[in-house]
Amino acid sequence: MALIEMKHIEKDYRLGETTVHALRGIDLAIEEGEFVAVWGPSGSGKTTLLNLIGTIDEPTSGELRIDGHDVSNLSDNRRTELRNEDIGFIFQGFNLIPVLSALENVMLPLQIKGQSAGRARKRALDRLETVGLADFVKHRPDKLSGGQQQRVAIARALVTDPSIVIADEPTANLDSDTSRKIINLMQDLNQQGKTTFIFSTHDQRLIGEVRRLVRLEDGKIVDGGNGQ
Amino acid sequence: MTKWIKIAFRNILKNRRRSLVTILAIAIGFAAVGLFRGYAADTYDGLRVSAIRGEGLGHLTIYKKGWLEYGNIDPDSYMLTKEEIQKTVELVEEEDDVVLATPKIHLSGLVTNGMISTIFLAEGVVPKNDRTIKGSMLAFRPVKGEMLNEKKPFGVEMAEDLAKLLELKPGTDAVVMAGTLDGQMNALDVEILGVYDTGIPATNDKFIRFSFDYAQSLYDTEKAGQIVVLLDDWRKTYPMRDRLLKRLNQAGLPCEIRTWNELSQFYNKVRSMMDMIFMFLFFIVFVIVVMSVVNTMGMAVLERTREIGTLRALGLKRRGVGILFAVEGAMIGLLGSFIGLILNIIAWAIIMAVEPTYIPPGVSSPVPLTVKLEPPVVLMLMAFLILLSLIAAIMPARRAAKQNVVEALGHV
Numbered sequence: 103m104a105l106i107e108m109k110h111i112e113k114d115y116r117l118g119e120t121t122v123h124a125l126r127g128i129d130l131a132i133e134e135g136e137f138v139a140v141w142g143p144s145g146s147g148k149t150t151l152l153n154l155i156g157t158i159d160e161p162t163s164g165e166l167r168i169d170g171h172d173v174s175n176l177s178d179n180r181r182t183e184l185r186n187e188d189i190g191f192i193f194q195g196f197n198l199i200p201v202l203s204a205l206e207n208v209m210l211p212l213q214i215k216g217q218s219a220g221r222a223r224k225r226a227l228d229r230l231e232t233v234g235l236a237d238f239v240k241h242r243p244d245k246l247s248g249g250q251q252q253r254v255a256i257a258r259a260l261v262t263d264p265s266i267v268i269a270d271e272p273t274a275n276l277d278s279d280t281s282r283k284i285i286n287l288m289q290d291l292n293q294q295g296k297t298t299f300i301f302s303t304h305d306q307r308l309i310g311e312v313r314r315l316v317r318l319e320d321g322k323i324v325d326g327g328n329g330q
Numbered sequence: 331m332t333k334w335i336k337i338a339f340r341n342i343l344k345n346r347r348r349s350l351v352t353i354l355a356i357a358i359g360f361a362a363v364g365l366f367r368g369y370a371a372d373t374y375d376g377l378r379v380s381a382i383r384g385e386g387l388g389h390l391t392i393y394k395k396g397w398l399e400y401g402n403i404d405p406d407s408y409m410l411t412k413e414e415i416q417k418t419v420e421l422v423e424e425e426d427d428v429v430l431a432t433p434k435i436h437l438s439g440l441v442t443n444g445m446i447s448t449i450f451l452a453e454g455v456v457p458k459n460d461r462t463i464k465g466s467m468l469a470f471r472p473v474k475g476e477m478l479n480e481k482k483p484f485g486v487e488m489a490e491d492l493a494k495l496l497e498l499k500p501g502t503d504a505v506v507m508a509g510t511l512d513g514q515m516n517a518l519d520v521e522i523l524g525v526y527d528t529g530i531p532a533t534n535d536k537f538i539r540f541s542f543d544y545a546q547s548l549y550d551t552e553k554a555g556q557i558v559v560l561l562d563d564w565r566k567t568y569p570m571r572d573r574l575l576k577r578l579n580q581a582g583l584p585c586e587i588r589t590w591n592e593l594s595q596f597y598n599k600v601r602s603m604m605d606m607i608f609m610f611l612f613f614i615v616f617v618i619v620v621m622s623v624v625n626t627m628g629m630a631v632l633e634r635t636r637e638i639g640t641l642r643a644l645g646l647k648r649r650g651v652g653i654l655f656a657v658e659g660a661m662i663g664l665l666g667s668f669i670g671l672i673l674n675i676i677a678w679a680i681i682m683a684v685e686p687t688y689i690p691p692g693v694s695s696p697v698p699l700t701v702k703l704e705p706p707v708v709l710m711l712m713a714f715l716i717l718l719s720l721i722a723a724i725m726p727a728r729r730a731a732k733q734n735v736v737e738a739l740g741h742v
Contacts, residue, residue: 185645
């Protein structure tokens with residue numbers, strides 16, 4: 103059984119009087135430990151697809167299973183717990199909590215989970231060391247460069263040892279050199295553990311470095327879906 | 331919980347100016363309410379002493395059963411006889427908490443200087459007991475001349491405006507006339523021992539104070555209207571009333587007993603007025619605190635929409651988001667109350683140091699304006715304002731918690 107299974111997924115949005123069909127009949131299966139890039143032009147449905155996999159949005163129709171669980175049957179609280187335990191997020195704008203230090207930001211998902219501050223600190227320090235930021239643990243986000251902030255976000259996404267990490271255009275706000283380093287770091291982390299990485303991008307230069315590509319156009323998978 | 335308190339505190343610091351305005355609004359409101367409550371509490375204390383000692387009501391007043399209803403129509407039947415006075419005083423003074431029990435009589439009639447005549451209202455009191463009851467209040471109602479005393483039983487104290495009307499001064503004589511309980515007209519010579527200011531214009535041209543025995547002779551009776559009881563502590567008023575009522579009735583002395591606060595209309599009116607002002611002030615502070623906190627937290631929720639989306643994506647439940655903002659509101663309330671407490675103490679210390687005075691109604695000389703600092707009341711007020719801030723923050727916090735994660739993350 104695949105870690106992520108999407109069957110006939112449709113997602114519609116109401117935009118005033120009109121209905122926008124963001125996703126149209128998506129069938130997708132992603133195995134444990136895969137490193138997947140979702141790419142396509144703006145408005146193709148990349149972010150919507152990632153939001154659904156990340157359980158922060160619900161499909162209009164179709165079936166989404168994560169690790170065998172039908173996500174549409176889960177309550178909001180259960181979905182929130184699932185995100186906390188099994189899904190890590192890396193955002194385009196880094197989305198670090200501005201009043202917390204790098205270390206405190208990385209500790210946060212563990213503390214939400216209910217872990218003690220001591221254990222969370224130890225684990226967060228370990229993750230920050232992994233992403234090469236051991237010397238910046240006390241820095242607040244506004245004292246870090248874009249690349250460093252995204253590294254903190256990666257450490258935060260990985261700190262709970264999730265089975266899935268979702269990254270929505272993680273390099274969009276970074277220069278090309280830093281972008282390559284971030285993608286390489288994600289790939290390294292993917293190879294070191296069993297975590298599945300799914301990220302969206304429309305940067306052609308990065309696509310060449312990824313094993314599996316899923317291409318979206320007008321809400322449909324045109325390349326890289328099931329069995330391809 | 332510590333992490334949410336840390337985040338809340340840092341966010342308060344991050345938005346220093348906005349937080350400061352809200353915290354100061356709460357602080358000033360707290361100090362205003364705290365000071366007024368302290369002033370009111372001190373005033374109630376003053377009014378209580380004024381009623382018990384200044385007005386000479388004592389803590390309890392004992393009447394013969396039926397006096398309050400029929401005493402005015404048929405005083406002779408409802409006044410306490412000599413034997414009843416003696417038995418009642420003896421029985422009451424057996425109680426350890428009783429300082430004294432003393433008879434009193436109220437009179438009315440005409441007073442004349444030989445040229446001008448006018449009506450008077452008077453009370454007849456036992457001078458020695460009256461001085462004990464008045465105690466420290468004598469300083470606030472000074473008598474020009476002599477006070478009532480046993481050496482001159484025919485002497486009276488006369489209200490200032492009445493003395494002025496009759497052109498009487500201490501040492502001069504006048505004649506008082508009144509109908510006896512039998513309905514006969516009686517007249518007695520009196521010497522004006524002293525002149526005093528009642529503090530109330532309506533009574534300052536009518537009041538006279540007699541020695542009890544001389545007042546009895548004007549009415550040609552050995553009876554008394556009531557017996558005033560002074561206790562060693564005002565807090566014992568109600569238990570003592572119940573106890574005395576039971577004992578007097580058992581002793582075959584059917585009676586009615588009124589407490590000082592039931593009898594002092596002045597105390598009750600001023601207290602209800604002060605309570606009303608306090609409620610008005612408290613309501614204003616209540617509205618300011620609620621509006622300030624709702625506004626501050628509403629803006630915080632709006633500005634941190636993306637942060638809320640991030641926290642929800644990281645696995646924070648709706649309840650957690652609500653708690654985060656509620657904690658921030660409560661913390662603003664805590665800081666505001668704490669600064670308010672400091673302001674309150676500073677203002678209290680200044681008032682204690684400067685010792686300003688004023689002349690309240692019913693008092694003829696300046697009294698110090700003092701403000702009480704009551705730790706239990708201040709702590710209750712603190713707890714209330716913190717709770718109020720927390721509740722006020724719940725509304726925007728609930729809005730924050732209900733936000734759609736995707737929309738929150740996309741918020742610019």
